[in-house]
Amino acid sequence: MSENLMSLTLRIWRQPNAATAGKISEYKLAGVSSDMSFLEMLDMLNEELTVKGEEPVAFDYDCREGICGMCGIVINGVPHGRGNSAVATTTCQLHMRNFKDGDVITIEPWRATPFPIIKDLVVDRRAFDKIIASGGYISVNTGAAPEAHANAVSKLKADRAFDAATCVGCGACVAACPNHSGMLFVAAKITHLAMLPQGQPERPLRIKTMIGTHDELGFAGCQNAGECAAVCPKEIPLDTIAQLNRDLIASLFNRAGKSTAAE
Amino acid sequence: MVTTLTPHQRAFRSTVALKALMALTGLILIAFLLMHCFGNLKLLISAEEFNHYAHWLKGEGDAGGMLEPLIPHGWFIWIFRVFMLAAAVLHILAAVVLWRRAYNATPSNYEARKKLAQTYAARTQRLGGVILGALLLWHLLQFTVIPAQMAGQAGEPSSYVIFAFGQWYYVLCYAVFMGLVCLHVRHGFWSAFTTLGVNTSKRAEKVLNVLAYLIAALLFIGFMAMPLAVLGGIVS
Numbered sequence A: 001m002s003e004n005l006m007s008l009t010l011r012i013w014r015q016p017n018a019a020t021a022g023k024i025s026e027y028k029l030a031g032v033s034s035d036m037s038f039l040e041m042l043d044m045l046n047e048e049l050t051v052k053g054e055e056p057v058a059f060d061y062d063c064r065e066g067i068c069g070m071c072g073i074v075i076n077g078v079p080h081g082r083g084n085s086a087v088a089t090t091t092c093q094l095h096m097r098n099f100k101d102g103d104v105i106t107i108e109p110w111r112a113t114p115f116p117i118i119k120d121l122v123v124d125r126r127a128f129d130k131i132i133a134s135g136g137y138i139s140v141n142t143g144a145a146p147e148a149h150a151n152a153v154s155k156l157k158a159d160r161a162f163d164a165a166t167c168v169g170c171g172a173c174v175a176a177c178p179n180h181s182g183m184l185f186v187a188a189k190i191t192h193l194a195m196l197p198q199g200q201p202e203r204p205l206r207i208k209t210m211i212g213t214h215d216e217l218g219f220a221g222c223q224n225a226g227e228c229a230a231v232c233p234k235e236i237p238l239d240t241i242a243q244l245n246r247d248l249i250a251s252l253f254n255r256a257g258k259s260t261a262a263e
Numbered sequence B: 001m002v003t004t005l006t007p008h009q010r011a012f013r014s015t016v017a018l019k020a021l022m023a024l025t026g027l028i029l030i031a032f033l034l035m036h037c038f039g040n041l042k043l044l045i046s047a048e049e050f051n052h053y054a055h056w057l058k059g060e061g062d063a064g065g066m067l068e069p070l071i072p073h074g075w076f077i078w079i080f081r082v083f084m085l086a087a088a089v090l091h092i093l094a095a096v097v098l099w100r101r102a103y104n105a106t107p108s109n110y111e112a113r114k115k116l117a118q119t120y121a122a123r124t125q126r127l128g129g130v131i132l133g134a135l136l137l138w139h140l141l142q143f144t145v146i147p148a149q150m151a152g153q154a155g156e157p158s159s160y161v162i163f164a165f166g167q168w169y170y171v172l173c174y175a176v177f178m179g180l181v182c183l184h185v186r187h188g189f190w191s192a193f194t195t196l197g198v199n200t201s202k203r204a205e206k207v208l209n210v211l212a213y214l215i216a217a218l219l220f221i222g223f224m225a226m227p228l229a230v231l232g233g234i235v236s
């Protein structure tokens, strides 16, 4: 594929901090190569802004390899900006060849009450850490690894667990959800652990504490619209949410978590 | 927020539990629609058949009512009405609570928004539900509460129906009403089963979606057949 240079109009959400109202600012950017990644394009804009003495656009990233989940931007109304492409992607793995000369691109942060905006395109996603800390783990004593053949796991369950475990916690599901529900994120963790033997002892309690925390942090309910799975860079399937629902309903008939605290 | 609730109590109050309640009551309402549709179609056989069925449900007349003698004469209809009302009220209450939570989770709207997956039915589920509630009140008023005052002959349900559906604009309004019902059922049916945990694979997702379209289509055809037959003069 040959390199292509293009000129773009960028409409970017600028907000100096959480307390100040934000607004869209327009920037013209010329000489953008089709081989650049979306974040490299933003880097280029930021260099120009810095030279001009303007405040560069703040955005989150870390690995730029599509594996850490740090980068999260709503591009033309779609979290991570895959648009109509058949390929699921993170923002850092989205390339400028998906755009053409003269395009107007609207760039915004995740919008959800539990993810307050810190600055420009950067949001605070610690709510996800709190959900994980409330139950998204297994408690095991360390020591020698158990004999691998002692606990056979069916291929079907292993695949399901691995598919769910690929969640990078980027929060695109929340950003895309019309209700701003965190169900797909919680469902990925619930399904991952529910499919494996290690996850069983805490299974009924885990779902209760994780959903309790999810609701308390202000994430809303799922309406089964399917927007979350459509933007998920790791293609976590929508059916994990049914697994979560199933586990939660089953847990209502289980005593786990009935007496407070020390369980 | 410091909470004094146990994890178990929080699970009972969770969005997922609320949705399960919504799913269950919604499915009860869909089952009712299917039964209602079946009753309507009796008019295609004859007015007598239709009236007899209506009286039988209410336990009027000497043929004995539904579930008699298990339930005393005339009780069934009231037990049934209370049950349906409870289902509808719980369904609406759950919707209101979930709607409020979703509203609170939305700080501001996106400047640009592109929808990738949601259907029209899913998008209009809430507003559609509100409109449905209002239309349902009108529907009950006309055919259950004060039917005789509206038109037709007291005690002869077929006469109310034949009078109403003899007018084209009424049939049109009814078609819009049923269209909304079926739209709501289309998303509701698939959504309810997902909420109850049935949608556990890509295949299940497909089956549920196809079933949802089928039920919605069945209801629309079933409910429109009788009014159209009346309008067309096939039933009189």
Ligand code: FES
Residues within 6 Å of the ligand: A060, A061, A062, A063, A064, A065, A066, A067, A068, A069, A070, A071, A090, A091, A092, A093
């Ligand atoms: S920067 Fe790590 S996934 Fe995009």
